[in-house]
Amino acid sequence: MNDLTKRLGIQLPFIQGGMGNISEPILAAAVSNAGGLGTIGAGTRSAAEVKTLIRELKTRTDKPFALNIPISVNEEARALAQLAVEEHVPVVSLSAGNPAPFLQKLKEHKKAVIVVVSSARQAVKAEAAGADVLVAEGTEAAGINASQELTTLTLLPLVCRAVSIPAAAAGGVSDGASFAAVLSLGAQGAQLGTRLIATEEAQVHQHYKDALIQSGEQATIVVGRRYGRVRRLLDTPYARMLERLESEEENDARYMEKTDEESHIRGAVHGRLDAGHTNAGQAAAGITDHPPVRVVLENILHGAEAQLLQASRSLSSFSTEQL
Numbered sequence: 001m002n003d004l005t006k007r008l009g010i011q012l013p014f015i016q017g018g019m020g021n022i023s024e025p026i027l028a029a030a031v032s033n034a035g036g037l038g039t040i041g042a043g044t045r046s047a048a049e050v051k052t053l054i055r056e057l058k059t060r061t062d063k064p065f066a067l068n069i070p071i072s073v074n075e076e077a078r079a080l081a082q083l084a085v086e087e088h089v090p091v092v093s094l095s096a097g098n099p100a101p102f103l104q105k106l107k108e109h110k111k112a113v114i115v116v117v118s119s120a121r122q123a124v125k126a127e128a129a130g131a132d133v134l135v136a137e138g139t140e141a142a143g144i145n146a147s148q149e150l151t152t153l154t155l156l157p158l159v160c161r162a163v164s165i166p167a168a169a170a171g172g173v174s175d176g177a178s179f180a181a182v183l184s185l186g187a188q189g190a191q192l193g194t195r196l197i198a199t200e201e202a203q204v205h206q207h208y209k210d211a212l213i214q215s216g217e218q219a220t221i222v223v224g225r226r227y228g229r230v231r232r233l234l235d236t237p238y239a240r241m242l243e244r245l246e247s248e249e250e251n252d253a254r255y256m257e258k259t260d261e262e263s264h265i266r267g268a269v270h271g272r273l274d275a276g277h278t279n280a281g282q283a284a285a286g287i288t289d290h291p292p293v294r295v296v297l298e299n300i301l302h303g304a305e306a307q308l309l310q311a312s313r314s315l316s317s318f319s320t321e322q323l
């Protein structure tokens with residue numbers, strides 16, 4: 001146990017990222033039942049739809065879970081916060097917007113609140129507003145990222161130094177080595193997105209899982225910089241088409257249309273990689289299989305232990321005394 005797992009009431013230091021159209025009951029239950037924090041990702045769904053998902057999740061697990069509300073993305077963000085209170089959701093994760101007005105209400109109802117940040121400045125503000133846990137998300141991560149595009153390696157120590165509440169790392173964590181790295185940088189846990197898509201329980205099309213596994217080092221490209229909406233996608237002909245549209249001002253409207261929610265559902269859920277976009281983080285480069293969630297989490301934990309032991313042995317072989 002550490003401060004982060006205690007605050008979230010979980011056994012393992014892993015948080016499932018809120019992923020619109022993907023962080024749904026079967027995957028969330030698998031994460032919670034394996035000891036991590038499963039998450040329902042509200043994405044752009046209505047409060048009524050999310051209520052159904054929460055109720056289904058409750059039939060699949062009696063362990064703590066979270067609701068992710070991407071504040072500026074979901075028009076019903078306030079109603080979702082109210083829903084979290086009414087449905088006794090134990091943890092709420094807030095991203096993509098100013099969390100302060102939400103925090104006040106959620107803390108009145110004694111919710112544990114996670115805030116996703118992409119700078120030390122945001123981290124300080126979130127702590128002052130009452131956040132319990134931070135997720136520091138670097139630009140290796142899948143999906144929409146901050147325009148500063150700080151890497152996890154740079155961002156995480158800045159955040160950990162700036163606040164006294166615990167932080168988890170997001171962006172690039174997929175195995176023991178990467179988890180060991182973020183622990184060394186001061187994180188107490190990790191939020192996983194890409195790695196959890198390539199699992200047995202993720203309810204996405206097999207084409208998406210296979211594409212992640214086969215992707216290799218050049219797995220992702222970034223689009224949307226011109227619109228201030230940086231998006232890391234799996235590198236597919238569809239993503240290359242978006243890149244072309246972005247480079248031609250007359251095609252702005254088409255770009256927006258081709259990155260809408262329907263496009264994400266076509267690509268990710270229906271597996272039509274030629275007809276929709278699929279989010280992916282740089283972590284895809286190291287993914288070679290799609291086992292059950294429990295196996296993924298156990299491998300990350302045990303892999304990190306071995307990695308840190310090896311690093312410690314390597315360090316202790318040096319001495320400055322003879323210099």
Ligand SMILES: Cc1cc2nc3c(=O)[nH]c(=O)nc-3n(C[C@H](O)[C@H](O)[C@H](O)COP(=O)(O)O)c2cc1C
Pocket residue numbers: 016017018019020022041042043068070094095096116137140141142143144170171172173191192193194195197268279280281282283
């Ligand atoms: C398909 C997909 C959709 C996502 N949607 C959201 C979202 O709605 N809200 C959010 O806070 N983060 C979202 N993210 C980011 C994840 O929650 C997580 O922080 C990120 O994927 C972690 O980095 P990784 O992909 O390197 O593991 C999404 C990621 C993916 C892969």
